[in-house]
Amino acid sequence: MPYHPKACTLLYGVSCLLDAVDGMAARALNQTSKFGAVLDMVTDRCTTSCLLCFLAAGYPRYALLFQGLISLDFASHYIHMYSSLATGSTSHKTVKSDVSRILWYYYNDNRTLFFVCFANELFYVCLYLNKFYTTPLLPTSWIDWLIHTFLGTTAAHPEKAWRLIHAFPGWTNLIVWFLRQLTWPQILAAVTGPICFLKNVINVVQFWKASKILVGLDLHERAVARSKRE
Structure with missing residues (x-):
């Protein structure tokens, strides 16, 4: 993962x-099982956590955030x-x-489930690729054209743009710097x-609702046990 970003991204994408x-194939072939459901959930969590571990090391300032996301992912799906x-x-x-x-929307609409999971993994992959791809996406000439287009000016008559730049030099320089650093990841x-x-x-x-269900089961079992003793 630290040395072969293209191969890693390709294999990670194929895995996703x-x-x-795999679930659709299992249902179509009538080969669903509790073991398969648990294995599917566990392998998903392991795959994502490996990528988040790299991000925690690659972005040490946000390591605690990525560690929290790993913990939340495992805890919510397990419970x-x-x-x-x-x-x-x-089925879970x-x-x-x-x-x-x-x-209900998340789990019962396959399109929603696929879209949310795909975008979630793509976000983590983009953070991963951001450590390797640093070439700006927009050339300087494109940035100048965007600025003039946004301000409604032309290169021949840039008076309005210059007035804005002089009025807000900090913000303008920040926007131009940001556009010049922007990469596709x-x-x-x-x-x-x-x-x-x-x-x-x-x-x-998911963690909250599952916790409430388990607490409700505990309370019900204790009430049944007390009624039997009485």
Whole structure:
């Protein structure tokens, strides 16, 4: 992973695509099993956590954040899987809308599930590739053209642009510097970042709802045990 970004990205992408179709293939061939469901969930978590471990090392300032994402990912999926088995559900993807509407949309719509998972993994991959690809995407001439187009000026009559630059020199220099540093992994990361945030919100909701289910089961079992003693 630290030395072969192209090969790593290719293999990681193939792994994610195969993960998207293995469940459909198992259902189509009537080969679903509890072992397969658990293995699918575990391998997904291991794959993502390996990439997050690299990001924690590659971005040491945000290492604690990536460590937290690993913990949240493992914890939310484990407790969700356990609560599904404890309640006798045939699959951890069987979630009713009265339990959580966001989880219901996430697990019962294959397109939503695929899109959110794909964008989430793509965001992490873009952060990974950002450590290797540093060539700016936009040439300087394109940046000048964008500035003039945005301000409604032309290269022959840039008075409006210069007035704005003199009025806000710090902000203008910052924007120009940012555009000159912008790479294609950063652009894709900016697009997929909100979806990654949504995925982790879903993880939090999943952990919370599964915890409530397990607490409810504990309370019910204790009430049954007390009634038998009485």
